[in-house]
Amino acid sequence: MKTRDQHPMNCNTSRLLIFLILFVGTTLPTLAQKSLSSLNQTLRYSRYSRLSLKIIPIKVNKTTYKLQFQVEKIEENPEFNSFSFTYSMLDSYDEEILSDNTFILTSDDLKYDTERHWVFEKSFEIPESTEISIALFTAIDTRQDDEYFYSTDIKSSFVFDQPNFGAYYANNVGFDQNYLNVGESLLFKSNGGPNLHSFYYPINLEVPYPPMETKPASVPRELQVIDQGNFLELIPKSFDEIGYYFIQSDTSARAGFVLKTAHEAFPKVKDWDEMVDMVTYISTRKEHEDLMAAEDKKKALDTYWIGLTRNADTAKELIREYFRQVEFANILFTDFKEGWKTDKGMIYIVMGPPQEVNFYLDREVWSYGGTNESSRIRFNFARVKNILSPHYYTLNRSRAYQPVWFKNISIWRSGKMAF
Template sequence: MRTSLSVLAHILTVAAIAGCASSNKTVKQLPEAQVRSTQQSAPLISEEPSLVAIQSKYILKDTTQTKVFLYVDAFKGKNPITPADFIKTYNLNYVIYSDYGTRERLGYGNVKLDSSNVSTSGQKIVISYDLKSPNRDYGVLLSEISQTGTLKKVLNDLTIRFKKLDVNQTYGVYTANSTQPLQRHYINSNESFVIKKLNPEEEQLHVFYYNHDFEAAGSPMNIANKGVSKSLEVDSTFTIQANQPLQFAKEGLYNIFSDTTQAEGLGVLVVNERFPKLTQPQLLLGPLLYMSTNTEINEIKKAEDYKKALDKYWLTLMNGNAPLAQQSIRSFYSRVEEANQLFTTYKEGWKTDKGMIYIVLGPPDKVQRSKDREVWSYDQRGNAQNVNFTFNRKNNQFVDDHYELVRYAEYQPIWYPVVEAWRNGSIR
């Protein structure tokens, strides 16, 4: 009897990447920064508090004041830590440097943690604090969360453009009842949200809607010149009011401007209600291009029943071993979900260059950042040790954190053995 698989497997959730700070070519660390490994967030058996990762963003009130938000994955034992326990356990200090790799301080201070600036969003602790902006165009904020009575600390670096008052620096996207802006770039369809400044005002905003299916990342070995980028056609335009409840039912990319003469907007990707999970069979097909041949992808596309075709695909790869196929499905689509959580920009996270590398190779062992560059390091992958992938920040009209991978043909002996491990079920 033929065995049927459920490709709509429950997807496990892990925490975000925590990077380290560095300069670009010389990879000098900020004075207080230490290299931090990036790990998947697994519930801890110990009852000791543990910080797993920090993400951050900022909103400018004006050119003199900045508000910073830290989104912290913190656990006590197996459970997310409560705000009250977090306040009792941790301290927060910060330093503003003029750039990566320098010792010039533009400001520093400590933040008293209390119920007014520590809250939760989902399972994350969210900390907010105010900065007096230095009279500079640019700076690097280093936030340090330390555990009271120990030497344990976790650092987060955040580049801030203090004079750039575009909509994506001055507005935040908030869910209906939240006092903290979303760290992510996406909203689920029909999810209620508000777009507002730190000083809420009912300003009229202009929205450009794009009903466009952006391409997934190309192979890391594809060094061919991309050629001239095609212009993206706007499908519709309309206006909304800031500080008023909104819902966007139609999936797609919405770019929001306070002034239509601006080059960069506040990009919001509206996705289905299950995202960052992928559950619909036709959506599950997309990420498989990173581990499949064109023939395999085309065979599934031609099938009348996507679900049966996907079941057959996985069972064939695993030589009919249904339990192994089920485990491989869970592992693969867990990575896809994580990529969507971590790297969604103007397109789904799994389609980005970072998402592709993350899905196939997993979380990097170390992340080094400079002003417009990230370097992901893997201690060992495939047949190689000390593998680096460099991502350069590129100007983008929708988001300010779009990165592109520097591609090399020499990645081939690293990449293909890991892909083959996915195909034979040896990656867990």
């Protein structure tokens, strides 16, 4: 494990390196004349990404924030020097990204280098009067110039507050998944005292309505909450029930940490019953009702898939690809719902990975297909202020989506991937 102290670099060498990168043009020109809202962040959701980026903010005091910039190594045995890493602190989604507000991260900045992660840590002073502060983390694959981006609001109208504690794996790397399998543990470290408080929600949330269904989604009349009381930081805490947990250091405050817990096989499918639930997006109501009522779910599913494709080998390939989409949706979009049940997960499964992804303060926009503006399909996900998550989005539904939605479902049902 590498630390910053183990890689000394004198000041002159460091300045020379920064000068060369900034002005010789090996890294930053790709960001010139760009703002956060103009960046295409499609690699964030690609099925073929080599890296996954994450920023984990922790509030140290009223004006000091510690940010852990994490790089998950998806590619097998990646070389650090194959990538260049930078970060920016921005005051809006429209602020121009320039060399003046972009800072390079080198191997000397590594806090941890583990089998699965490269991790950088930086602390920032953000005045209390600041209304918007956004952190942007960028990685460029120098072999083919692929650009990976991850941004998060440190302060904005959609963020109640940042927690003053963090959740960590046993090796001190910040917890960067959207879910935890039941029975696993996390370690919590707090700047606010030895005790944290846990609330447990044993709820199973419903599948979303399709994108052209404009009536409001059903809302549970009652939401059961189990107050689990206090637990100590720096002692591994096990999460043993399926549902979601909300962790706080101060129950009178609005900042906290939400954790979705799932069965042992998650993000993969657990059993035949779950598979029946998940084919709802490409099934007719009658087909799905028959599957739900079948005593032998495996036999019913086999009949269902072969009935769609008319070929056993094609059915096997289609099953593999459909549930691979489900797995990716679970990895990428789980919040307090399983990823496949979220609006983003639903669109991702049926439509495939978006070809363009743009973030704004109040929304996220996915674009598909078309060679010009008039032929492109866009899905707008409105950002909703939510105490459980500062990154909670719901789809702006419209009847205009019906033709493309049914077209893609028809492609799936014909035995082909819809993208």
